[in-house]
Amino acid sequence: MLKVAVVRFPGSNCDMDSLRAVERAGAAAVMVWHRDTTLQGADAVILPGGFSYGDYLRSGAIARFSPIMQAVQRHAADGGPVLGICNGFQILCEAHLLPGALMRNAGLTFVSKPVDVIVERTDTVFTSAYERGARLRLPVAHGDGRFVAADDTLRMLEAEGRVVLRYEPSSESSPYQPNPNGSANHIAGIANATGTVVGIMPHPERVADALLGAPDGLGFFTSLAAWQPRDTPHKVPSR
Amino acid sequence: MSFRVHVRVMPRGGLLDPQGQAVEHALSALGFAEAAGVRVGRAIELEVAAGSRPEAEARVRQMCDKLLANPVTEDYLLEVEEA
Numbered sequence: 001m002l003k004v005a006v007v008r009f010p011g012s013n014c015d016m017d018s019l020r021a022v023e024r025a026g027a028a029a030v031m032v033w034h035r036d037t038t039l040q041g042a043d044a045v046i047l048p049g050g051f052s053y054g055d056y057l058r059s060g061a062i063a064r065f066s067p068i069m070q071a072v073q074r075h076a077a078d079g080g081p082v083l084g085i086c087n088g089f090q091i092l093c094e095a096h097l098l099p100g101a102l103m104r105n106a107g108l109t110f111v112s113k114p115v116d117v118i119v120e121r122t123d124t125v126f127t128s129a130y131e132r133g134a135r136l137r138l139p140v141a142h143g144d145g146r147f148v149a150a151d152d153t154l155r156m157l158e159a160e161g162r163v164v165l166r167y168e169p170s171s172e173s174s175p176y177q178p179n180p181n182g183s184a185n186h187i188a189g190i191a192n193a194t195g196t197v198v199g200i201m202p203h204p205e206r207v208a209d210a211l212l213g214a215p216d217g218l219g220f221f222t223s224l225a226a227w228q229p230r231d232t233p234h235k236v237p238s239r
Numbered sequence: 240m241s242f243r244v245h246v247r248v249m250p251r252g253g254l255l256d257p258q259g260q261a262v263e264h265a266l267s268a269l270g271f272a273e274a275a276g277v278r279v280g281r282a283i284e285l286e287v288a289a290g291s292r293p294e295a296e297a298r299v300r301q302m303c304d305k306l307l308a309n310p311v312t313e314d315y316l317l318e319v320e321e322a
Binding site: 058 | 254255257258261306307309311312
């Protein structure tokens with residue numbers, strides 16, 4: 001059974017939701033502490049949402065230097081899957097595992113509400129269970145969610161199809177305000193070139209249970225649970 | 240020797256600075272319509288032990304590149320004085 005490590009930083013608050021979503025999808029999950037130095041042999045890592053280190057300096061800037069992040073860097077370099085959700089996405093950008101940065105929302109306010117996003121890339125470890133073009137209604141809850149990158153980086157992300165989720169423009173069937181934070185190109189989530197490292201602002205773990213409404217987010221975790229470690233070449237067991 | 244270093248971290252020019260805009264609107268509402276181009280950044284002060292002023296500056300530049308500023312979105316300025 002696939003084993004997933006959920007990293008708990010001081011200030012994480014979506015760690016238990018993420019752990020339970022992984023288990024619901026049929027994989028095993030363990031919590032690892034930010035001061036740990038190994039991933040306990042996990043096949044994949046989730047950096048959950050929250051406010052690690054109080055968001056001091058910049059969101060994710062200090063978490064990035066946690067002892068556990070060295071293990072996460074090695075894991076990612078070996079082709080291991082990493083999903084960063086919200087604060088986790090911010091940490092991945094600060095750690096340069098994903099390009100760009102997440103800045104203060106254009107409207108300055110903390111935004112907590114459902115948004116509609118389109119799944120644009122399905123050949124990642126975390127989105128293979130979705131149809132390309134699928135529309136998901138996922139909650140966002142962030143103050144620093146405005147994706148920013150240099151023009152050439154944005155062009156590269158678009159040209160290589162590395163936008164995983166994009167906020168959908170509002171329409172009659174999708175009344176929620178599009179682009180809740182002013183993100184460049186309406187980007188809600190991106191992947192690395194190989195689709196093993198994914199960062200997203202919306203919270204799929206909060207809608208991964210039918211008890212809480214349409215479980216639009218469960219696919220991120222069933223995608224991961226169905227992933228076969230041998231699918232990724234050059235994976236070296238370094239832990 | 241000990242040096243006191245003032246680091247000014249500013250959002251890169253050209254990037255949307257919603258905090259600067261909000262402050263500018265507030266100034267305008269208070270009757271300071273002449274205020275324009277407001278930008279909001281961050282100031283950091285620290286003391287550094289180093290053999291010389293250039294050495295202190297070089298070390299703080301490393302700190303900025305690694306942690307104090309985000310190279311994707313921010314620029315920084317240093318001011319070094321003997322403490």
